[in-house]
Amino acid sequence: MNYTAESIAVLKGLEPVRHRPGMYTRTDCPLHIVQEAIDNAADEALGGYCRQITVILHCDGSVTVRDDGRGIPVEIHPTEGVPTVEVVFMQLHAGGKFNKNDGDSAYRFSGGLHGVGVSVTNALSKRLEVEVTRGGGVYRIVFADGAVAEPLVRVGDAAKRAHGTQVRIWPDAQFFDSLEISLTELERLLRSKAVLLPGLEISLSIEDGETKRWRYEKGMAQYLAGQIVDDLAAPIFTAENHAAEGDENFPAGSGAAWALAWCAEGAPVRESYVNLIPTPAGGTHETGLRQAALDAVKGFAEHHALLPKGIKLVADDVAARLSFVLSARMLDPSFQGQTKERLNSRDAVALVARMLRDPLELWLNEHPDEAKKIVDLAIRAAQARTRAGQKVEKRKQSGVAILPGKLSDCQSEDITRNEIFLVEGDSAGGSAKSGRDKELQAILPLRGKVLNTWEVDPGSLFANREVHDIAVALGIDPHTADAPDTTLDGLRYGKVVIMTDADVDGSHIRVLLCTLFYRHFPRLVAGGHLYFAQPPLYRIDVPAQGKKRPLRKLYALDNAERDTLIERLGREGVRPETLVVSRFKGLGEMNPEQLWETTMSPDTRRLMRVRLPLAAEALPVMNMLMARNESAGRRAWMEENGALVEAES
Numbered sequence: 001m002n003y004t005a006e007s008i009a010v011l012k013g014l015e016p017v018r019h020r021p022g023m024y025t026r027t028d029c030p031l032h033i034v035q036e037a038i039d040n041a042a043d044e045a046l047g048g049y050c051r052q053i054t055v056i057l058h059c060d061g062s063v064t065v066r067d068d069g070r071g072i073p074v075e076i077h078p079t080e081g082v083p084t085v086e087v088v089f090m091q092l093h094a095g096g097k098f099n100k101n102d103g104d105s106a107y108r109f110s111g112g113l114h115g116v117g118v119s120v121t122n123a124l125s126k127r128l129e130v131e132v133t134r135g136g137g138v139y140r141i142v143f144a145d146g147a148v149a150e151p152l153v154r155v156g157d158a159a160k161r162a163h164g165t166q167v168r169i170w171p172d173a174q175f176f177d178s179l180e181i182s183l184t185e186l187e188r189l190l191r192s193k194a195v196l197l198p199g200l201e202i203s204l205s206i207e208d209g210e211t212k213r214w215r216y217e218k219g220m221a222q223y224l225a226g227q228i229v230d231d232l233a234a235p236i237f238t239a240e241n242h243a244a245e246g247d248e249n250f251p252a253g254s255g256a257a258w259a260l261a262w263c264a265e266g267a268p269v270r271e272s273y274v275n276l277i278p279t280p281a282g283g284t285h286e287t288g289l290r291q292a293a294l295d296a297v298k299g300f301a302e303h304h305a306l307l308p309k310g311i312k313l314v315a316d317d318v319a320a321r322l323s324f325v326l327s328a329r330m331l332d333p334s335f336q337g338q339t340k341e342r343l344n345s346r347d348a349v350a351l352v353a354r355m356l357r358d359p360l361e362l363w364l365n366e367h368p369d370e371a372k373k374i375v376d377l378a379i380r381a382a383q384a385r386t387r388a389g390q391k392v393e394k395r396k397q398s399g400v401a402i403l404p405g406k407l408s409d410c411q412s413e414d415i416t417r418n419e420i421f422l423v424e425g426d427s428a429g430g431s432a433k434s435g436r437d438k439e440l441q442a443i444l445p446l447r448g449k450v451l452n453t454w455e456v457d458p459g460s461l462f463a464n465r466e467v468h469d470i471a472v473a474l475g476i477d478p479h480t481a482d483a484p485d486t487t488l489d490g491l492r493y494g495k496v497v498i499m500t501d502a503d504v505d506g507s508h509i510r511v512l513l514c515t516l517f518y519r520h521f522p523r524l525v526a527g528g529h530l531y532f533a534q535p536p537l538y539r540i541d542v543p544a545q546g547k548k549r550p551l552r553k554l555y556a557l558d559n560a561e562r563d564t565l566i567e568r569l570g571r572e573g574v575r576p577e578t579l580v581v582s583r584f585k586g587l588g589e590m591n592p593e594q595l596w597e598t599t600m601s602p603d604t605r606r607l608m609r610v611r612l613p614l615a616a617e618a619l620p621v622m623n624m625l626m627a628r629n630e631s632a633g634r635r636a637w638m639e640e641n642g643a644l645v646e647a648e649s
Contacts, residue, residue, distance in 0.1 A: 014090065014146040017123035021175045024120045030063075030171035031181050033124055035189060036117035037065040037167045042193045042276050044069030045200045050164075055190060056205045058168075061179055062127075066166040071134035074152060083152040085132055085141055089122040090148065118167070122146060126172040136160045145172070190214060192271070192278050195223040196257075196327050220259035220325040228323055230266035233377060234370030237261070237363050241355040242329065250330075250347075251548045255355045257327045258289065262374045269323040274333050274343050281336070283343030285328040287603045288352030290315040293322060295353070296360040301375045304368075311382050314439070318374075320381035328352055332572075346597065346604045385414070404469035408433045408443040419495040420473060421533070421600070422446055424509050427588030428595075432499070435592030436600060442493065444473050449505075450512040453519055454626035461520060470516070478520040481615070487523050496524065497607065499533035499599065501586040502557075514610065515626055522612060530610040535587055535599045538562045541580040542569060555598045557606070 017024050025032045034055075044050035050069035057063055073084040080087050122128050123146040132139045138158050142150035173179055187204060194202045194214035205211040216222045221238040242255030272279045272286050279285070294315040301307050328348060336342040364371035403409065406429075410418050420442040423429045429445025436443060451464045458478045462468040471477065475492040498513050500506030510532065517525050524530060536555035540562065544551045554569075556562035566576060584590060590598070599605050624633045 014092065014119060014123035016092070017120050018146055018175070021124055025124065027175060028177050029181055030124070030169075030176055030179060031185055031189075033121040033171065034063050034065065034169060034181065034186075036121045037169065038189065038193070039277065040118060041065060041067035041069060041165070042197065042200075045193070045197045046276060051200060053190075053193070053200065053202045054205070055186070055203070056207060057181070057183075058207045060170070062168055062170045063181070064166060064168045066164065068164040071132045071163045071165050072130070074132055074134060074139045083141070085130060085139070085152060086148060089118055089128065089130065089141075089143060090146075092119050121167075121169060124172055124175045125169050127170040129168045131155075131166040133158045133162050133164045136162075187212065189278060191223075192273065193276060195220055195325065196273055196276055220257065220327065224259040224261055224269065224323065224325050227269045228261055228263060228266070230263045233262040233264055233321070233373040234367060235261075237360065239359050239363075241359055243351075243355075249354075249550060250351055254330045254351060256285070256289075256329065256352045258356060259325045260293070260360070261323045262321050262377055263323060264321065264377060268321065269325075271324075272326040272328070272343075274328045274330065274335075274348075276327075277335075279335075279341060279343050281342035283336075284345055284348040284603045285326060285343050285352045288349040289324060289326050289356060290319045291349065292353040292356035292360060294318045295357050296364060297371075297374060297378055299361060300364045300371050301378070304372070304375075306372065306375050306379070308379065308383075311379060311386070313378055313382055314385075317378045317381040317385065321377045326352070344604065349603055402472070404444065404473055406445055407469070407473050408436075410437075410442045411439050414440075415491065416494045418442065418493045419497055420444060420493040421497045421499045422470065422513060423587070424500040424506055425586075425588060428499070428501075428586065428590075431588065431590055431592045431595045432600065435594075435596035441600065442473070444469065446470075446509070449509055450516060452512055452626060453516045454622065455628060458520060467516060471521075474521075474524070476521065476524065479523060481522040481526075483523055488527060488529075491524070491529070494529065495531055495607075496529050497531045497533050499535065499587065502535055502537045502584070503586065506586070511625075515622070517610075518612070518618070518622065525610055526612040528609060528611075532608040532610065533599050534606045534608060535584070535590075535595075537584060539582045539584065539594075540565055540569075541582070542574060543578050545572075545574065 021027055038053070038055065041050060041053045044067055045053065050067045052068050054066040055063065056066075072088055075084055076082065077084045077087045080091070122143050125143070126145060127149070128143040130141050130143075136158060137154050138156040139152055140150070140155045141148070141152040171179055190202045190204055191214050194200055194216050196219070198217055198219035199215070201213060201215045203211055203213045219238075221236050224236055224238075236259055238257075238259040240255065240257035242253055243250040245252040270282075270286075272282060272289075274283075274285060294313065294317075297318045298313045301313065307313070328343070328351070330345065330348060330351060332345075333343060333348070334345045336344050364374070408429075410420075412418055417440050419440060421432055421436070421444070423432050423443055423445045426445050426447065429443055432443045432445075446466055448466075450466050453461060453464075453467065456464075461478055462471070473492070474496065475490040476488060479487045496517075498510050500509045514530075517530055534557055536557055537559075538556040538561075540554040540556065542552040542554060554565050556565055562581065566579065566581075569579065570576060587595065587599075597604055624630050624637060
């Protein structure tokens with residue numbers, strides 16, 4: 001097959017979305033593409049321009065989203081030369097949400113990041129109709145299969161002060177597993193917008209069916225009170241706190257609003273949002289809330305001498321009986337994926353913790369009787385945790401294996417939360433020891449490259465010191481794939497994390513460790529306990545941008561992510577020549593704080609879980625790569641696939 005210039009395909013417009021829809025949205029059902037239109041309407045309400053949002057599920061499978069916001073502009077776009085509403089629905093990375101420097105912008109704290117929201121909705125719809133009421137007129141444009149089917153025309157007149165946008169969406173079946181939208185999920189989404197925007201009325205109508213409406217004049221406190229069925233240990237604490245103009249650490253207006261409640265019984269209610277976007281998987285803003293709650297409750301308990309001897313509170317103790325609704329507001333939040341189910345922004349931990357801690361401390365001291373009940377709940381949780389740890393310790397004392405001397409073990413005995421990092425080299429091991437969470441994280445430094453154990457008999461494994469130390473530290477013996485479930489009963493850590501340099505030698509060590517676990521500890525891999533750490537290759541120092549944006553340090557895993565970050569910073573107005581890009585030669589070059597922030601902190605790191613492949617597929621490949629007598633096969637494979645290696649820029 002000839003490899004020429006004609007072999008390179010260039011996807012334009014909305015073609016990338018239609019070609020790879022899974023990169024932009026969930027493909028199990030069309031809920032997320034409908035949510036993009038709902039989020040746009042909610043952003044209008046956030047800016048104070050919208051008081052009512054209506055969603056209609058039609059009998060033909062289409063969905064209408066209508067709001068009384070300002071209406072999408074219909075004027076000719078100054079650079080694209082077509083109506084602005086057409087640009088919004090036809091161009092990726094286009095929208096008002098990039099204009100966040102204007103303090104009065106409705107999208108200053110919007111959930112949209114990439115400008116691919118409603119353009120993705122259009123790309124994955126077989127038909128999409130938009131009606132805009134604005135400036136005394138009603139305008140209509142129709143799209144089909146990601147292209148303009150009917151150009152924008154004025155279809156009528158409207159009152160001068162009338163305004164709003166209506167979008168009707170017909171999802172395209174070829175891009176989704178099912179066209180059925182979960183009514184429960186849609187209702188939860190719409191209700192959350194009403195909860196977070198007091199006074200906003202939202203309705204959901206089913207054509208030829210019922211209509212539901214939500215409106216919460218008292219916002220989160222009213223909603224949380226309706227969700228809790230058990231007796232409260234203290235009244236619901238609701239407040240909000242945002243950074244003032246000139247704040248040295250956070251942009252003006254960023255902050256959080258919350259409603260907190262502690263109950264002695266029942267399952268806690270926990271919901272969090274960022275810029276009105278639901279985050280069902282939690283994230284760094286929830287970590288900030290838990291940290292603030294710990295600091296405030298622990299401070300109150302210590303000040304009033306309420307803690308029994310030997311009891312040390314941790315965040316899980318304080319949060320064990322805590323219900324909350326949290327709404328964070330921040331510039332340029334970083335989510336996990338386009339569906340935004342988890343917040344990854346490192347700044348959110350400090351932002352929410354700082355905004356919440358002082359108001360909560362003040363509230364606790366103003367309500368001492370209720371605060372003592374909250375402390376009592378936390379103490380009981382801590383005592384239960386301590387008893388569980390003592391039971392595990394007694395079981396472990398019956399073992400005869402002596403833990404390796406170079407192992408820096410963790411303090412916790414909660415196997416589900418404990419982690420061990422297998423670290424390349426003593427230098428990186430030293431930084432990891434200093435930067436780790438001693439409560440939950442253990443460090444085992446490895447000297448040099450681990451033995452290739454592909455053809456090593458299980459009875460001879462422990463002759464190698466490194467393999468012996470790994471097995472003893474983990475608390476399990478070598479076994480086969482058909483070993484019984486009890487094989488992992490002695491496992492001492494819920495996560496086994498391989499942490500090596502982001503270079504060729506690091507990759508080789510990672511392959512050797514994977515060979516060891518796949519060959520001799522397959523149940524560990526099958527149980528989902530094995531992970532790769534993903535340390536960054538680059539650090540980008542971004543200079544301060546006035547008082548609103550302090551000095552920032554960003555990290556990139558590879559060249560592609562580095563280039564993407566630099567491009568994004570350019571769109572924010574940061575000149576490339578002002579950036580300082582540093583490359584890490586290895587983990588040992590990182591100080592403990594950097595290693596914790598980028599690679600080890602559960603709130604900001606990126607781990608890759610290792611899955612157990614099918615034996616029929618994996619065994620021939622592993623044998624070709626790792627067996628001693630397969631050098632000719634490896635050479636032929638490298639000659640055949642060498643062209644796939646990308647040169648490093």
